Structures are given as C-alpha cells and as structure tokens.
Amino acid sequence: MAELKTQATQNSVDDFLAALPDPQQHADTLQLKQIMSELSGQPAVLWGKMVGFGVYHYRYASGHSGNAFRVGFAPQKQKLTLYIMPGFERFEPLMQKLGKYKTGKSCLYLRRLADVDLDVLTELIRESLAYMAQHYPEQG
Numbered sequence: 001m002a003e004l005k006t007q008a009t010q011n012s013v014d015d016f017l018a019a020l021p022d023p024q025q026h027a028d029t030l031q032l033k034q035i036m037s038e039l040s041g042q043p044a045v046l047w048g049k050m051v052g053f054g055v056y057h058y059r060y061a062s063g064h065s066g067n068a069f070r071v072g073f074a075p076q077k078q079k080l081t082l083y084i085m086p087g088f089e090r091f092e093p094l095m096q097k098l099g100k101y102k103t104g105k106s107c108l109y110l111r112r113l114a115d116v117d118l119d120v121l122t123e124l125i126r127e128s129l130a131y132m133a134q135h136y137p138e139q140g
Contacts, residue, residue, distance in 0.1 A: 006047050006048045006050065006068075007047060007048075007067075008045045008046070008047050008052070008055070008067075008069075009045070009046045009047065009048070011046045012046070013033065013044040013045065013046050013051055016046055016049075016051070017029045017030060017033070017051075017075070020075055024112055025075050025080065025112070028075075028080060028112055028113045029051070029073065029075050029080070031113060032051075032073050032080070032082070032113070033051060035118075035121075035122055035125065036051075036053045036071055036072070036073070036125060037053060039071075039122070039125050039126050039129055040053040040054045040070060040071060040129055041054075042054040042070075045069070047068075047069055047072070049074055049075075050069070050072050050073070050074040050083070051072050051073055051074065052068075052069025052070070052071070052072035052083070053069055053070060053071050053072060054069060054070035054071065054129070054132075055067050055068070055069055055070065056068060056069075056070055056085075056132060056136035057136070058136070068085070069083070070085060070128075070129060070132045070133075070136075071083060071084065071085065071125055071128055071129055071132070078111065079109050079110060079111055080109070080110045080111075080112070080113070081107050081108070081109055082107070082108040082109075082110065082125075083106055083107060083108075084106055084107075084108055084124065084125070084128045085106050085128065085132055086106070086128055086131045086132065086135075087105055087106050088103050088108070090131070091124055091127060091128070094120055094123055094124045094127070095124075097117060097120045098116050098117060098120045098121060098124065099115050099116035099117050099120070100115040100116065101115065101116060108124075
C-alpha cells in the first residue's frame with residue numbers, strides 16, 4: 001500500500017509559523033494555534049505544511065487506513081485553511097453566524113481571522129472536536 005504523503009513530523013511548528021512573510025497571517029496563525037491547542041488539549045504538530053492537533057485513525061470500506069489530525073490549519077498565500085474534519089452540515093446554525101468564509105468538504109477558507117466572529121469559530125472548533133471524540137475515540 002502506498003505511504004501517506006501527509007504525516008506528522010518532528011519539525012518545529014514555531015519555526016514554520018515564524019517564517020511566514022505576512023505579519024497579519026503570522027499573528028492569525030499564532031492565535032489559531034492557541035485556540036486549537038487549548039480546545040483539543042493537544043500540542044501543535046507539523047504535518048507537512050499543516051498544523052494539526054490530536055490524532056485519529058480512520059479506515060475506509062476500501063481497506064485504506066491511516067492517521068490524521070483531529071483539527072488543524074494551514075497558512076497559504078492568500079488565505080488560511082482550517083480543517084474541520086466532520087465537515088459543516090451538522091454545524092449550519094454556527095456557520096450562519098460565522099462571518100465571511102468559503103468552504104470545501106472539510107476545509108474552512110478565511111482571508112484573516114478578523115473576517116469571522118472568533119467566539120463562533122471557537123464554538124465550531126469545540127463542537128468539531130466533540131464530534132471527533134465521539135466517533136473516533138482516543139486509541140489507548
């Protein structure tokens with residue numbers, strides 16, 4: 001079976017974020033790191049160019065399986081991508097109050113944190129983590 005491209009690394013999250021050229025994006029990522037770490041109870045880990053918190057194991061009907069982070073983000077040139085693993089359908093009431101964003105299947109795209117209500121974003125992350133804990137319990 002092919003090895004997964006995106007895996008947890010030992011690289012420094014702080015060094016990765018410090019190297020971001022946009023000062024506003026750097027500040028936003030530090031704030032996201034703090035929020036996600038506090039809510040998940042897990043340290044930030046670099047998965048390629050994504051910052052993830054916690055880990056879960058998945059297995060598809062095809063037999064493909066692997067590990068991924070429970071919640072995370074990635075700074076990109078013109079936006080921040082937040083990874084909300086359960087997707088957004090179950091969080092529609094929160095999404096209506098969030099502010100300016102776009103979504104993909106499990107991706108929330110923001111230009112900057114100032115575009116959204118941070119209290120609503122925090123609740124979205126909290127509820128996403130609760131869903132993940134219920135459906136993908138911690139492996140002991």
